[in-house]
Amino acid sequence: MYPFRIEIPQDQLNDLNRRLADTRWPDEQADVGWSRGVPAGYLKELAEYWRTSFDWRAAEAALNKYPQYTTTLDGATVHFLHVRSPEPDATPMIMTHGWPSSVAEYLDVIEPLTNPRAHGGDPSDAFHLVIPSFPGYGFSGPLHETGWNLFRIGAAWAELMRELGYERYIAQGGDFGAFASQALAGTAFEHVQGVHVNFVFAGPSGDPSEMAGLSEQELGRLGRAQHFVADESGYMKLLSTRPQTVAYALTDSPVGQLAWIVERFKEWTDAEKVPEEAIDRDRILTIASIYWLTGTAASSAQLYYEVADMLPVAPEPPAPPLALPLPAGVSVFPGDLAPPVRRFAEVGLPNIVHWSEHDRGGHFPAMEEPDLFVGDLRGFARALREQ
Numbered sequence: 001m002y003p004f005r006i007e008i009p010q011d012q013l014n015d016l017n018r019r020l021a022d023t024r025w026p027d028e029q030a031d032v033g034w035s036r037g038v039p040a041g042y043l044k045e046l047a048e049y050w051r052t053s054f055d056w057r058a059a060e061a062a063l064n065k066y067p068q069y070t071t072t073l074d075g076a077t078v079h080f081l082h083v084r085s086p087e088p089d090a091t092p093m094i095m096t097h098g099w100p101s102s103v104a105e106y107l108d109v110i111e112p113l114t115n116p117r118a119h120g121g122d123p124s125d126a127f128h129l130v131i132p133s134f135p136g137y138g139f140s141g142p143l144h145e146t147g148w149n150l151f152r153i154g155a156a157w158a159e160l161m162r163e164l165g166y167e168r169y170i171a172q173g174g175d176f177g178a179f180a181s182q183a184l185a186g187t188a189f190e191h192v193q194g195v196h197v198n199f200v201f202a203g204p205s206g207d208p209s210e211m212a213g214l215s216e217q218e219l220g221r222l223g224r225a226q227h228f229v230a231d232e233s234g235y236m237k238l239l240s241t242r243p244q245t246v247a248y249a250l251t252d253s254p255v256g257q258l259a260w261i262v263e264r265f266k267e268w269t270d271a272e273k274v275p276e277e278a279i280d281r282d283r284i285l286t287i288a289s290i291y292w293l294t295g296t297a298a299s300s301a302q303l304y305y306e307v308a309d310m311l312p313v314a315p316e317p318p319a320p321p322l323a324l325p326l327p328a329g330v331s332v333f334p335g336d337l338a339p340p341v342r343r344f345a346e347v348g349l350p351n352i353v354h355w356s357e358h359d360r361g362g363h364f365p366a367m368e369e370p371d372l373f374v375g376d377l378r379g380f381a382r383a384l385r386e387q
Helices: 010-021 042-050 058-064 108-112 150-163 177-188 216-232 236-241 245-253 254-267 281-294 297-306 341-349 369-386
Strands: 002-003 068-073 076-083 089-098 127-132 169-173 192-197 328-332 350-357
Touching: 010 127, 010 254, 010 281, 042 076, 042 254, 058 192, 058 281, 068 150, 068 297, 076 108, 076 150, 089 177, 089 369, 108 127, 108 369, 150 177, 150 297, 169 369, 177 192, 192 369, 236 245, 236 254, 236 297, 245 254, 245 297, 254 281, 281 297, 328 369, 341 350, 350 369
Parallel strands: 089 127, 089 169, 169 192, 192 328, 328 350
Antiparallel strands: 002 068, 068 076, 076 127
């Protein structure tokens, strides 16, 4: 393992600013809002802010505040934050982001999770945190080898935790990170105390009896999932079939990369008009900058191709998830792309010991509602201690 520090050369930042200034903008239809994609007026203003006001060096410093390392796992370079709590008996936890995100997603929760005593919390709720960048994402990329599916990532995470000396730990994740956390638990069953996820994509198998007794809210959640598949999953179909083709545009145009990412932050949160209602503008641009400055638009997209048969847009319906008997925690946020119904979530997670539902927040709760997210993780860890 090697200590790592983010130090982007100034010429790369100058090139980014030049490309932003030289953007060739498309025309658009009048008065269509976000219904056909990211509005040009909104994106022009955001890109100009990126060029003239966003401070990458401040974002870099915020990330460099925490110890970072790189190591080689199964032939791939993996970057990770490793933040140990001042509490010696803290619970180890590995936290995994998804797409289109990065380790920057967790910046607002690292300190309250590792040092609750300093944030008015109970020191017994402290965690030692390991926060890796997915292989091929950000500072873990680019990735040039095929075959990096979620099961291989789960095995790599097990090796990472072993090398760090953690014998027992919690696995936490959202988006693809939720599935990687479950894969880790299946790989290292004897080492994972429990799995906490803030994303579960689960629905009925087609048996009409499964729908009996569902509440109006639960039926609404199933409708939200159907809307996602029908209207919001075009990116998924493209990335799961031709990720390399779209990568050329994303790697050549920072505005293209920004639009590709920012649409997800608008659609998968409870923002009504613009993504900044849910996520801080500078944090959105930090994540967009990481993808751009590391040149990982292509390698991050490959994960969709590797797991294409597991996605809801696959030609054949995905197989039912394998039941994970380990204790599980689930956080449900109403603005998520498909908030789960518990009876269907229990197919893959039959031993749920902590289920929390919130009235705000979406797919990226560590950025949208950090206090709620921290509270859920503390509650899940307490439930595990009571087992």
